[in-house]
Amino acid sequence: MTTQTPLKYPVFDLKTRANPQAVYNQMRESDPIWCAHGPETGNPIWFFVDYEDVVAVLKDDKRFIKDARRLPREIAQRYINLDPDPVWDTINGHMLMRDAPDHTRLRRLVHKVFTPRAIQALLPRIEEIADNLLDQMAGQHTADLINAYTFPLPITVIAEMLGVESEKRDKFREWTNILLFSPDPTQNQTAAMEFVMYVNQLIEQREQEDTGDILSGLVRAEEEGDSLNRQELLSMVFLLLVAGHETTVNLMGNGMLTLMQNPQQFELLRQQPEWIDSAVEEMLRFNGPVETPTMRFALETVEYKGHVIKQGDLILPSLLGANRDPKVFEHPNTFDITRDPNPHVAFGMGVHYCVGAPLARLEAKIALSKLIARYPNMALNTAIDNLEWNGSLLIHGMKSLPITY
């Protein structure tokens, strides 16, 4: 059944993507737990916007699960194609779509290579990439900040970590963009196939030779006789690539937009660059790049605060909503780079807490410090209403960010 009547809250509307927090703030007033019906499928979708409830969902991985295949067949087929398809199973088989015990074992293996020391060792290279990009911007006075800086930086870092050749990086952007945002199944299938074929080649090269990158580490990661099989490796690479750039790009893009809209805070950071760590946390809270995390399903019918969430219903805990909850954050709609404490949930919580959080923080800190030091007079080069936001309920970010500098 598809609902034709307009929804009480325009949460799926494209124009809501420019400022979804406003809709979540509205919802919080009277319906902090609200059930909508998906615009295309009619499936029940529960939005949670209060911090306490968002955290409760994220932590309850026994009842709110990721792997739709664990639901009864007639419910699961509302969400996924149950016929085996090697390419799709590879793209969707990563740990963000898995529950324990599979998830636990995949996560343990990725932690073997994604160590704090391995991330810290990337620092000089991140600095070099940032400097090179800033050099390329020199001599001009206008740019699209996303194209010129916030996109190429994290994609270069993650691509180098995974050993993707520089000629293939644009292709990667194309594939991940299609797989994340395109509604066209044929285009999706082709992109998935090309992606899998290419990454297969990379894995085969690493099996022959340890090149010292993260992919070589993943190929060799082993614990108690356990290792990643080929399909798991392919899915992991896909997840790391997508998670590793669509998010950090928008942390920096949304963060710089927010700074430009808050000149006093921008000035404070210019004058006292030592606030950068705290500023990045506030950017994550105030206008973070993940609006709602990936879908969760009720494994069984659950009663929560008087609401009956039926088996198989979808749950979307709004991270952007939780991060503006006045019960947790004083003056939640004020952007304050000195905020302390700042227990935001931009990286999620519980067993799926972001593996890449230390890398994202390091990249943002280096990239934004250097950008502000080099081009301190940067300003928005269009009216705020002209900014185009992508249509995804998952990734919150702009298609471009025109600036003068």
Ligand code: HEM
């Ligand atoms: C600002 C940047 C980032 C943000 C805001 C972010 C946010 C998140 C969130 C909210 C989740 C949990 C999703 C859920 O519970 O459904 C997550 C998971 C994950 N993120 Fe990130 N992420 C960022 C950057 C990165 C980077 C740079 C990487 C890796 C290179 C990465 C890798 C992952 C992985 C592998 C998971 C899955 C963890 C699991 O299922 O156990 N993320 N991220």
